[in-house]
Amino acid sequence: MWRRFSRHRGAVAGVVGVALLVILSLGAARISAYDPAVQDWTRRLESPGPDHPLGTDEFGRDVLTRILYGGRISLLAGIAPVVIGSITGIAIGLVAGFLGGRWDLFLMRAMDVLLAFPALFLALAIVGSLGPGLLNVMLAVALVSIPGYARVTRGQVLSVREREFVSAAVVSGAGVGRLMWHHVLPNVMTPLVVQSTLNIGYAILATASLSFLGLGTQPPTADWGTMLANARQYLPEAWWLAVFPGAMIMVSVLAVNLIGEGLRDALGR
Amino acid sequence: MSTYIARRLLLLFPVLIGVSFLVFLIFHLTPGDPVRSMLGEAGQGISAEEIEQIRRQFGLDRPWYVQYFSFLLGALRGDFGSSFQTGRPVFTEVASRFPFTMRLAGVSLLIAALVGVPAGVAAALRPRRWLDLGVMGIVLVGVSMPVFWLGILLMQTFSLNLRWLPPAGSGTWRHMVLPSVTIAFASVAFIARMTRSSLIEHLGEDYVRTARSKGLRESIVVYRHALRGAMIPVLTTIGLQFGHLLGGAVVVETIFGLPGLGRLTVDAIQARDLPMIQGSVLWIAVVFNVVNLVVDVLYVAIDPRIRYR
Numbered sequence: 001m002w003r004r005f006s007r008h009r010g011a012v013a014g015v016v017g018v019a020l021l022v023i024l025s026l027g028a029a030r031i032s033a034y035d036p037a038v039q040d041w042t043r044r045l046e047s048p049g050p051d052h053p054l055g056t057d058e059f060g061r062d063v064l065t066r067i068l069y070g071g072r073i074s075l076l077a078g079i080a081p082v083v084i085g086s087i088t089g090i091a092i093g094l095v096a097g098f099l100g101g102r103w104d105l106f107l108m109r110a111m112d113v114l115l116a117f118p119a120l121f122l123a124l125a126i127v128g129s130l131g132p133g134l135l136n137v138m139l140a141v142a143l144v145s146i147p148g149y150a151r152v153t154r155g156q157v158l159s160v161r162e163r164e165f166v167s168a169a170v171v172s173g174a175g176v177g178r179l180m181w182h183h184v185l186p187n188v189m190t191p192l193v194v195q196s197t198l199n200i201g202y203a204i205l206a207t208a209s210l211s212f213l214g215l216g217t218q219p220p221t222a223d224w225g226t227m228l229a230n231a232r233q234y235l236p237e238a239w240w241l242a243v244f245p246g247a248m249i250m251v252s253v254l255a256v257n258l259i260g261e262g263l264r265d266a267l268g269r
Numbered sequence: 270m271s272t273y274i275a276r277r278l279l280l281l282f283p284v285l286i287g288v289s290f291l292v293f294l295i296f297h298l299t300p301g302d303p304v305r306s307m308l309g310e311a312g313q314g315i316s317a318e319e320i321e322q323i324r325r326q327f328g329l330d331r332p333w334y335v336q337y338f339s340f341l342l343g344a345l346r347g348d349f350g351s352s353f354q355t356g357r358p359v360f361t362e363v364a365s366r367f368p369f370t371m372r373l374a375g376v377s378l379l380i381a382a383l384v385g386v387p388a389g390v391a392a393a394l395r396p397r398r399w400l401d402l403g404v405m406g407i408v409l410v411g412v413s414m415p416v417f418w419l420g421i422l423l424m425q426t427f428s429l430n431l432r433w434l435p436p437a438g439s440g441t442w443r444h445m446v447l448p449s450v451t452i453a454f455a456s457v458a459f460i461a462r463m464t465r466s467s468l469i470e471h472l473g474e475d476y477v478r479t480a481r482s483k484g485l486r487e488s489i490v491v492y493r494h495a496l497r498g499a500m501i502p503v504l505t506t507i508g509l510q511f512g513h514l515l516g517g518a519v520v521v522e523t524i525f526g527l528p529g530l531g532r533l534t535v536d537a538i539q540a541r542d543l544p545m546i547q548g549s550v551l552w553i554a555v556v557f558n559v560v561n562l563v564v565d566v567l568y569v570a571i572d573p574r575i576r577y578r
Binding site for chain 2: 109110112113114116117118119120121122124125127128129130131132201205208209212213214215225228229231232235236239242243246247249250253254257258
């Protein structure tokens with residue numbers, strides 16, 4: 001499987017992209033001499049030049065530095081909702097598919113209700129209830145992804161449940177918990193790995209969208225979505241404020257999606 | 270067919286009950302006291318007794334299930350309560366903003382289908398050639414592009430620099446061009462990708478080989494035979510895109526300053542206007558389900574294989 005993955009040119013490019021993103025954002029303090037929050041009113045809205053390779057913003061802050069630090073938020077926004085959403089969704093799908101009956105009916109109808117909203121509106125509803133902020137936005141994005149995981153897991157579980165090795169484990173006296181955890185779960189993970197990878201891209205986009213709308217990361221924290229929201233007031237002159245953060249979002253999501261597609265091809269799905 | 274529609278309608282019921290309950294919860298999961306968030310700044314100097322009185326006045330002292338049923342009955346009659354901000358009925362506000370968002374999503378869906386399907390067909394007819402690689406490249410960019418970034422770039426280029434189209438506002442078709450293209454872009458990518466893979470799959474099937482061996486012209490084989498079968502999953506994709514387009518509308522309405530339901534919802538969240546959030550989310554969810562129902566029925570009407578299940 002790894003051989004096939006490493007021969008997938010797009011996937012390799014994706015891995016390089018993600019690695020760069022991780023190194024650049026975690027090493028932000030070493031790479032840039034500036035502080036992302038310190039304002040310099042004498043150097044407002046400077047276009048890219050030797051001192052500030054990507055220019056400065058409306059408060060004279062270095063755009064490159066803010067992009068590097070903003071990468072940390074995007075990393076978090078890509079990982080946290082996927083971890084929360086996948087664990088919850090997989091658990092729901094596992095229980096629904098394996099126990100069946102009333103559990104299945106109740107849990108899957110609940111998933112149908114979540115799917116009855118357009119994704120972004122469900123996220124808006126949750127942020128609307130809990131209030132704006134990065135944490136609430138990430139929770140909302142996680143919740144939106146739960147039904148997808150639950151459905152895929154349930155479908156997989158239904159087919160694996162009938163296989164011989166499960167009956168063998170039942171006969172040898174394994175309990176329900178052991179059956180689900182040791183025998184069923186490991187055999188349903190493959191499509192879920194692909195789905196989680198592709199969901200990282202979605203989570204980055206959705207979180208950035210909500211931050212762009214002013215509902216996520218609050219100023220002065222550096223975040224690509226909020227940087228773009230602020231940039232709108234200074235167009236068309238200060239184009240660098242809009243171009244670079246947006247390009248970073250796109251490249252990050254593209255890199256993650258390339259990995260996801262490479263995994264899908266390598267795993268034969 | 271009519272049995273299918275009836276069954277589908279019946280299944281919609283429990284889902285909508287669940288939807289309304291979830292929307293009802295928006296009010297009750299909110300941290301802190303909804304009465305205080307309703308009063309906002311004005312609530313600073315108000316005593317606990319007065320808060321209690323307002324609570325009674327709005328029926329917030331009743332058990333949750335009583336509150337839920339009165340919420341549900343109200344919603345069925347088109348009464349979503351009054352806005353915390355303006356005091357005006359939420360229903361009127363939502364109903365007046367909705368047609369705009371619907372039109373925006375509709376135009377975008379049309380653009381997405383009219384561009385996405387031909388692009389996918391073109392790519393599928395010559396797989397692995399330059400046209401296919403080009404389309405697939407654009408698809409990859411399309412699914413990774415943040416909607417708001419695309420909107421800003423288009424506005425920057427076509428409104429602020431070239432001055433071909435207005436940067437904001439609404440009223441004429443010229444105002445609709447940039448917003449709908451922005452929203453449609455990602456959907457074009459999804460639709461093109463689905464069309465391509467579905468058509469490639471169908472071109473390899475036996476019935477297509479039969480059509481070819483009968484000596485039919487290639488264009489007839491592709492467009493009359495293969496494409497028809499290939500369109501079914503594409504239609505599903507197009508239907509699914511509707512939800513994405515509504516989500517895209519939220520972002521795009523903010524960028525281009527358009528008076529739609531998305532902007533209304535975002536403003537309501539910032540102002541902590543809970544009834545307004547409830548009203549717009551509930552409205553969108555109902556519309557979304559009705560559209561999905563229509564797509565499902567169309568799907569059955571087109572594909573005879575699933576008609577009698």
